[in-house]
Amino acid sequence: MAKKKPSIVKRFDDYFGAGILADWQRLCDDIGLSGDFSSKTKCRKALKKVNVNIHDLLSAIENGTPVHRFRNVRELAEYSIGERKVFPKKWVRDGPVKALLRCSDPQDDP
Structure with a gap:
């Protein structure tokens, strides 16, 4: 029997969609990135x-608020671990989550 996806995995899958170019472009836009996203x-x-x-x-997108961007991986890691808001690595596949995932020891300097 397959294990049930954690809610964060389901929420991201529901948000992201099928993974067509428009889904990737929407994610970049939702994060507040600018540039040429033609692929x-x-x-x-x-x-x-x-x-x-x-x-x-996901919460920012659902609430229509700006997405907080951390200055560096260390800051993100300390926050994510401290707040217990870590995406389960066993559910990461090639795609947007893999592009967003940062693996860092909070001891690392930027």
Whole structure:
């Protein structure tokens, strides 16, 4: 029997959709990125440069508020661990979550 997806995984899947280019572009726009997002690859590269908490990203989108972007991976890691808002790595597949996911030891300097 397959394990039930944690709610954060389901929420992100429901938000993101099928993964067509328009879904990637919407995500970049929702995060507040600007630039040429004419391909999934360009979107993925842009997403790898931002530090956002996925839980907070979804809440901001649902509430129509700006998405908080952290200055660096260390700040994001400390916040995510401290607030217990960590996306479960076992549910990460190639796609937008993988582009957004940051793995860092909070001891690391930016």
